[in-house]
Amino acid sequence: MIELKDVNFSYDSVKPVLNNINLQIKCGEFVAVVGANGSGKSTLAKHLNGLLVPASGDVVVIGINTKDATKSLAVKQNVGMVFQNPDNQLVSAIVEEDVAFALENLQVPHAEMKVRVEEILEKLGILECRYRSVEELSGGQKQRVAVAGVLAMRPRFMVLDEPTAMLDPQGRNDVMALLKKLNSECGISILLITHFMEEAALAERLIVLNDGNVILEGAPKQVFGEVELLHKSGLLLPQITRFCAELKLREGWGIVDEDECVVELVKILEGS
């Protein structure tokens, strides 16, 4: 479990960025964090693997307080992180080596490493880029490499800061499917930061940040009902959810899937 207790943080000790955050991310959970630009999402993410430590309050990762500098390696090995900008993350010049790098640190045996790297590059559709230099990739290819590194590591907790922002629709679906699978089959806990409400809707629990405060927390369908509060926090419901909600369907807030939407529309058209 990752636990945040009364966490406060400021970059310049003048302007507060995180205000009294209390949160728990349990083992095996899939949590999404949403909120306006500048609301503190990336700052929160960087607290989860000890990259930032709170000014007051504590972050405890499977029993280790992130303030304990002697255990920072253990924290980093348990909490894998995909940064908002892939350039802050990619360390090796060559794609394949970059993905392998993380595994070397975890002392994964060489033969297994090779298999895992190939497998993940294949699943993310960039196997053909394996020998290429990271520098010369397109935006979406680079982002896939950054995601591949952490997925290959299979840490207990994965924190992903807008990992699909530059992907094409297929890539976005692939990444979401992989995250779902790692979560349900391997029990890996996932914390996903995203501006895509369709992705947030797939989480078990949704956390809404506004100006450094957690203002809403709950199942996506429940949170989606708070339209005005969400709008004030820079958020809009998925397009088909808005469409259904405006038709005043009973379950309108909960409809994110096109098949569900079709079923509801047919009900209305057939007058039942």
Next chain:
Amino acid sequence: MIRFENLTYIYYRGLPNQCVALDNICLEIKAGEFIGLIGPTGSGKSTLIRHMNGLLKPTVGRVLIELKEVVMKSTRFEVGMVFQYPEDQIFEQTVFKELVFGPRNMNLSESEIKKRIFEILDFVELPSEVLESSPFDLSGGQKRRLAIASVLIMKPKVLVLDEPTVGLDPVGKKSILQKIKQYHEKEKVTVVLASHDIEEIAENVNRIIVLDKARVKMDGSVAEVFSRADELIKIGLDVPKITKVFGKLKQMGYNTKLVYTLAQAQAEFARLLGQRE
């Protein structure tokens, strides 16, 4: 008008890692068009875009703007370009310096620059407190807003945007695009918008160009391109979900037109309901 004549671009030509990023592209974009440029990862969108202000020089063929050939680094002011990564275009120490850089190079008066700064902060919805901050202390989405602002403040005649809404929060994304569209309509500027967000493409553009594997795969109106959903999905793209919903209704035998935006969906559904009564 922007014209691409038999444009081919090869990275590392002749080397073992050579990569053909554009393969004989022929396109014409008329003044005042709002173009959506879509294509799967690595299809060549950013490479095409980088030819429009001379950041890249064609391996074969040429690019013309208003009948003048684009040469390296020539058209910086006429063509405003927002890069895929804001970090690639932000380099000053403060937000203020970043914003005045372009206008000062254009020799605008200080009073005009000042006026534009406040207009543009409002446009991208950044508070004026950020003016003295370092751009590197901004959040991802704030950096993106700054990158957009630093280009729009020059009021370019041609606006080329490489995934400009990546990282913006949903409300900001919608409103900034709406304002870009208004600017396009009012000033009759040409806009090229590369994006993976098909909803924003459907809502804003007049014409879609689809790139796939370095070539132009489709070129047409929103309706023409999105009516080929199966082909788009096959190459890793998609159509708006609302389009799929109405596609399914049609398959089930309802007499519906295809829709691409929320407004169209609402109107069409009202029509369907009316028909039933």
